[in-house]
Amino acid sequence: MRFADYSLIVIYLVLLLALGLSRRLRRQSSAGDLIVGGRMLTLPAFVASLVSTWYGGILGVGEYSYQYGLSNWFVFGVPYYLAAFLFAVFLARKARRSELLTIPERLAQTYDSRTALVGSVVVYLMTVPAAYILMLGVLCQYLFGWPMWAGILAGTLFSVVYVFSGGFRSVVRTDLFQFALMFIGFIILLLVLVVSYGGYGFIHSHVPEAILTWHGGNSPWYIAVWYVIALATLIEPAFYQRCYAAKTERVAKVGIFISIACWAVFDFLTTSCGIYARALLPDLADPVASYPALAMKVLPTGLLGLFALALLATVMSTVDSYSFLAATTFSNDIMPRLKKDAGLQVIRWTRIGLFFSTALAVVLALFFRSVVDIWHLFGSIGTPALLVPLFFAFVGKRRLPARVAMWSIFLSGGISLIWYLSQYRASGDYWLGLQPIFPGLLLSLILYFVFAKRADV
Numbered sequence: 001m002r003f004a005d006y007s008l009i010v011i012y013l014v015l016l017l018a019l020g021l022s023r024r025l026r027r028q029s030s031a032g033d034l035i036v037g038g039r040m041l042t043l044p045a046f047v048a049s050l051v052s053t054w055y056g057g058i059l060g061v062g063e064y065s066y067q068y069g070l071s072n073w074f075v076f077g078v079p080y081y082l083a084a085f086l087f088a089v090f091l092a093r094k095a096r097r098s099e100l101l102t103i104p105e106r107l108a109q110t111y112d113s114r115t116a117l118v119g120s121v122v123v124y125l126m127t128v129p130a131a132y133i134l135m136l137g138v139l140c141q142y143l144f145g146w147p148m149w150a151g152i153l154a155g156t157l158f159s160v161v162y163v164f165s166g167g168f169r170s171v172v173r174t175d176l177f178q179f180a181l182m183f184i185g186f187i188i189l190l191l192v193l194v195v196s197y198g199g200y201g202f203i204h205s206h207v208p209e210a211i212l213t214w215h216g217g218n219s220p221w222y223i224a225v226w227y228v229i230a231l232a233t234l235i236e237p238a239f240y241q242r243c244y245a246a247k248t249e250r251v252a253k254v255g256i257f258i259s260i261a262c263w264a265v266f267d268f269l270t271t272s273c274g275i276y277a278r279a280l281l282p283d284l285a286d287p288v289a290s291y292p293a294l295a296m297k298v299l300p301t302g303l304l305g306l307f308a309l310a311l312l313a314t315v316m317s318t319v320d321s322y323s324f325l326a327a328t329t330f331s332n333d334i335m336p337r338l339k340k341d342a343g344l345q346v347i348r349w350t351r352i353g354l355f356f357s358t359a360l361a362v363v364l365a366l367f368f369r370s371v372v373d374i375w376h377l378f379g380s381i382g383t384p385a386l387l388v389p390l391f392f393a394f395v396g397k398r399r400l401p402a403r404v405a406m407w408s409i410f411l412s413g414g415i416s417l418i419w420y421l422s423q424y425r426a427s428g429d430y431w432l433g434l435q436p437i438f439p440g441l442l443l444s445l446i447l448y449f450v451f452a453k454r455a456d457v
Helices: 003-021 031-039 043-053 058-068 071-097 103-110 113-127 130-144 148-197 200-206 220-235 237-245 249-280 287-298 303-338 340-368 371-394 402-424 437-451
Strands: none
Touching: 003 148, 003 303, 031 148, 031 237, 031 303, 031 340, 043 148, 043 237, 043 249, 043 303, 058 071, 058 130, 058 249, 058 287, 058 303, 058 371, 071 220, 071 237, 071 249, 071 371, 103 113, 103 303, 103 371, 113 237, 113 303, 113 371, 113 402, 130 148, 130 287, 130 303, 130 340, 130 371, 148 249, 148 287, 148 303, 148 340, 200 249, 220 371, 220 437, 237 249, 237 303, 249 287, 287 303, 303 340, 340 371, 371 402, 371 437, 402 437
């Protein structure tokens, strides 16, 4: 990294703040203005915001592509495309038609306030952006040589300061900018690699055979598990928020289809670069650093800084969105059910929630020190807790009684949490060797098929 590279990063941060701070909330702004931007999200803004928000785990993608190659597409790509397709077909139009603001509002509308409160706690924990704040710390460590804690604090500050001022509109404006940077950076890196070293022939002769197989050396069962984990997409708060904010039902549905195509293209870029990293840096000590290390090996000054922007933009666009989601869950769904007049001060409580959620994310990031561990913990608990009650709150005519729905969320999440903790026994493995997402999901399905009744919808 040279002066020109660092200069590009400074310009990026200044532009990011300028874009984000250009939209300020007024004191009399409504909850709809704050949380969904007045429901005026156009198709280009919908796609750019959703694509950039849902692809924050860029270093994890680099690590997996380096280790397992083409399998990245079949683990972190195809399962999530399929789940996003199901969301577009079954949920997108219905979510927009509901005219709601958040997931817990749907739980309250379908079941009752107690179910919504329990569900809002789960949503809050799932949207605290600890994994992505940790990733910012890692990036700052590699790019600037900072201590981990300094990178975490600085990255978090730049990612949320404009959210404090402008709410959802500021998130969308910065996402449009960061969406462009994501693609530009990886396109440049891949073009330089192909021109400098050649295409498939070079790759084929420089990587282990398993890297170019669909399984990457992993068992089919291991890959199949990810197709279940990907169902978390059906309860993904970022999807619901964009659908609630869409200008029309068509924007919500078509926007997800276009987003799937964008993710597929970006996955092609990231997977290819990860495989090139394996070919050119076969003895890399830390695969998490595969993208930064590859860029530093092949990119000249200037282009290296531009690629650093692509990495930062990919992560920061997710940090700001999830910080805001956690903050609005706190202000719109948790506090009004605990404090009667909180609903009249939604902007104030959102800003308080933004402080609490980012502080909690920083603590979790410093404690876990593993992006995969954070994803695994909250995904394993949140998905079985919310998937069945929320999906069937929109789809079909059978509904759980309110009391059963509340206990379904509580017990399904609880048993998955207990199952997760079972790995800390002396044996070091889960009970029955079963991933914690499955017992909770099974319990939730049993409760639905036993207690659900036909309702007028």
